[in-house]
Amino acid sequence: MSDTRLNGNRKMSAPEGKSPFLIGVAGGTASGKSTVCKRIMEKLGQAEIDNKQRQVVCIAQDSFYRDLTPSEIAKAAKGQFNFDHPDAFDETLMKTTLNDILAGKIVTIPTYDYKNHALKKNELLTIYPADVVLFEGILVFYFPEVRKLFHMKLFVDTDSDTRLARRVPRDINERGRSLDQVLNQYMNFVKPAFEEFCSPTKKFADVIIPRGADNHVAIDLIVHHIKDIVQGRPRENGRVESIERHYYD
Numbered sequence: 001m002s003d004t005r006l007n008g009n010r011k012m013s014a015p016e017g018k019s020p021f022l023i024g025v026a027g028g029t030a031s032g033k034s035t036v037c038k039r040i041m042e043k044l045g046q047a048e049i050d051n052k053q054r055q056v057v058c059i060a061q062d063s064f065y066r067d068l069t070p071s072e073i074a075k076a077a078k079g080q081f082n083f084d085h086p087d088a089f090d091e092t093l094m095k096t097t098l099n100d101i102l103a104g105k106i107v108t109i110p111t112y113d114y115k116n117h118a119l120k121k122n123e124l125l126t127i128y129p130a131d132v133v134l135f136e137g138i139l140v141f142y143f144p145e146v147r148k149l150f151h152m153k154l155f156v157d158t159d160s161d162t163r164l165a166r167r168v169p170r171d172i173n174e175r176g177r178s179l180d181q182v183l184n185q186y187m188n189f190v191k192p193a194f195e196e197f198c199s200p201t202k203k204f205a206d207v208i209i210p211r212g213a214d215n216h217v218a219i220d221l222i223v224h225h226i227k228d229i230v231q232g233r234p235r236e237n238g239r240v241e242s243i244e245r246h247y248y249d
């Protein structure tokens with residue numbers, strides 16, 4: 001018997017070639033993008049599911065920071081490199097990877113090491129074909145060629161005082177920074193780049209989520225919409241693809 005819920009016990013991963021519903025999640029630093037994605041995954045019953053079996057997966061734009069030159073590494077160590085500027089990212093790799101994901105290919109992406117300002121190229125995350133892929137980051141709507149790939153665009157809109165108040169303890173406790181480093185980086189790079197590059201991309205969003213993960217009503221509405229869309233998506237061959245096809249009791 002099939003299971004019409006998104007949280008059924010999946011016994012097969014999605015077939016290769018299957019194109020996922022791609023959702024972009026943008027917003028300023030520490031606005032709650034990852035937390036919103038986590039809530040969406042939990043509400044879709046995906047939090048406890050093994051990576052290979054997941055129907056909904058989340059990728060961070062931080063995995064697409066470009067390699068730094070030796071002089072940039074020295075700057076980064078002194079808090080003088082601008083990680084909030086679009087040039088800090090590898091746009092081509094981002095585009096190729098998302099296109100591969102949309103083509104239903106299995107892709108591998110590195111995770112990011114904030115303490116060393118570098119990708120962990122020996123710690124690769126394998127992304128298997130899924131029904132829904134969330135791509136979150138400060139500048140996911142900045143690059144037009146990336147932006148046009150999304151089926152749905154969400155912007156997490158949390159006020160800047162709250163974001164700074166969250167970023168300070170997070171960067172000190174999880175990203176190996178001192179208070180001075182966090183505040184200097186914020187004033188010199190993070191805040192100006194947010195105003196110049198991130199905030200203007202809010203206009204591209206289909207849904208703006210004020211207060212981030214605290215906004216249960218918005219998250220519930222988005223989750224319902226995702227379920228509706230994924231369960232009734234027409235496929236290339238004209239069939240209606242139902243998520244339940246991939247599930248067994």
Ligand SMILES: Nc1ncnc2c1ncn2[C@@H]1O[C@H](COP(=O)(O)OP(=O)(O)O)[C@@H](O)[C@H]1O
Nearest residue numbers: 028029030031032033034035036166170213214
């Ligand atoms: N609604 C919330 N209430 C309290 N703390 C939150 C909330 N949302 C996120 N946080 C905390 O703020 C920090 C940044 O959240 P995160 O989701 O990682 O933001 P982003 O992905 O936008 O950088 C984390 O330490 C997280 O636990």
Ligand SMILES: Nc1ccn([C@@H]2O[C@H](COP(=O)(O)O)[C@@H](O)[C@H]2O)c(=O)n1
Nearest residue numbers: 028029030083084114117118137138190
């Ligand atoms: N080596 C790095 C790389 C990035 N950052 C900061 O991370 C922020 C983006 O991540 P969020 O989870 O906050 O969205 C961005 O504002 C960069 O300043 C960093 O500090 N060091």
